[in-house]
Amino acid sequence: MDRRETVQRTIILDTIKSIYHPTVNDIYEQVKKNYPQIGKATVYRNVNLLVEDGLLRKICIGEKEAVYDWDLDSHYHLRCSECKNIYDIDLDYSKELDEKIESLGFMVSHHELVFTGVCPKCQEKNTKMEE
Amino acid sequence: MDRRETVQRTIILDTIKSIYHPTVNDIYEQVKKNYPQIGKATVYRNVNLLVEDGLLRKICIGEKEAVYDWDLDSHYHLRCSECKNIYDIDLDYSKELDEKIESLGFMVSHHELVFTGVCPKCQEKNTKMEE
DNA sequence: TTGTGTGCAAAGCATTTGCACGGCT
DNA sequence: AGCCGTGCAAATGCTTTGCACACAA
Numbered sequence: 172m173d174r175r176e177t178v179q180r181t182i183i184l185d186t187i188k189s190i191y192h193p194t195v196n197d198i199y200e201q202v203k204k205n206y207p208q209i210g211k212a213t214v215y216r217n218v219n220l221l222v223e224d225g226l227l228r229k230i231c232i233g234e235k236e237a238v239y240d241w242d243l244d245s246h247y248h249l250r251c252s253e254c255k256n257i258y259d260i261d262l263d264y265s266k267e268l269d270e271k272i273e274s275l276g277f278m279v280s281h282h283e284l285v286f287t288g289v290c291p292k293c294q295e296k297n298t299k300m301e302e
Numbered sequence: 303m304d305r306r307e308t309v310q311r312t313i314i315l316d317t318i319k320s321i322y323h324p325t326v327n328d329i330y331e332q333v334k335k336n337y338p339q340i341g342k343a344t345v346y347r348n349v350n351l352l353v354e355d356g357l358l359r360k361i362c363i364g365e366k367e368a369v370y371d372w373d374l375d376s377h378y379h380l381r382c383s384e385c386k387n388i389y390d391i392d393l394d395y396s397k398e399l400d401e402k403i404e405s406l407g408f409m410v411s412h413h414e415l416v417f418t419g420v421c422p423k424c425q426e427k428n429t430k431m432e433e
Numbered sequence: 434t435t436g437t438g439t440g441c442a443a444a445g446c447a448t449t450t451g452c453a454c455g456g457c458t
Numbered sequence: 459a460g461c462c463g464t465g466c467a468a469a470t471g472c473t474t475t476g477c478a479c480a481c482a483a
Contacts, residue, residue, distance in 0.1 A: 249403065
């Protein structure tokens with residue numbers, strides 16, 4: 172299963188790096204600007220390959236669409252319940268948590284930590300509306 | 303928006319309590335045994351209402367189907383990457399984590415922590431197969 | 434009686450897949 | 459030449475919705 176290098180895959184990866192937490196559709200729309208003949212299935216296929224290869228992280232949060240995160244260091248996320256945006260959280264990945272669970276008999280590969288709350292921007296918006 | 307009490311809702315809630323991390327389909331199949339005329343849409347609608355009312359927790363993990371957890375105390379989960387089962391993890395909910403994120407400017411309502419790994423059963427299965 | 438909940442089928446979305454064609458190697 | 463990746467459209471699977479009828483209040 173050797174993987175061929177294609178123009179599409181290259182463009183898709185480059186594009187992902189330029190968008191913050193994009194959905195497949197975000198990626199598709201953006202890629203289309205430089206490469207109009209792209210098909211959405213191609214984006215899905217390549218995004219899946221990139222996830223498989225560990226170059227991309229898939230984040231599934233309550234919402235319908237999955238979003239993708241291009242980063243090499245693990246980190247956590249917060250989803251604003253008002254604007255629905257997903258923010259990276261500046262908190263180090265805790266290996267100790269994984270170790271704690273391993274001591275319970277599981278073999279742990281990693282964990283996802285997602286906070287739900289309200290981001291600073293939306294908090295500000297709310298206080299203004301109350302005035 | 304007063305909520306009516308219906309036979310269906312009662313049966314659905316009772317049924318959920320009897321299944322471990324069920325999907326909507328699991329609930330539907332189980333309810334049908336005692337109440338064959340139930341419709342799947344009714345299950346969806348009631349499950350959503352129960353989540354809205356805080357009587358039920360929706361857990362969305364990478365997989366397509368959402369599973370539901372009937373519990374009042376928050377806790378964490380582990381999803382076995384082999385058997386795909388979801389396990390409750392015996393680790394207390396950390397309010398300190400929420401507080402840490404609040405100090406970063408977010409208003410936090412709660413967090414979800416999901417581990418991915420291999421459960422004891424599947425580990426055992428694997429060692430047996432290697433023999 | 435009055436409107437909310439139900440059951441059914443159809444619609445909606447996100448995602449995957451089948452197939453013929455195009456382009457690396 | 460051989461075959462993997464692409465583009466399109468169709469299929470899939472989970473979930474929601476429209477509508478007429480049933481039933482709780």
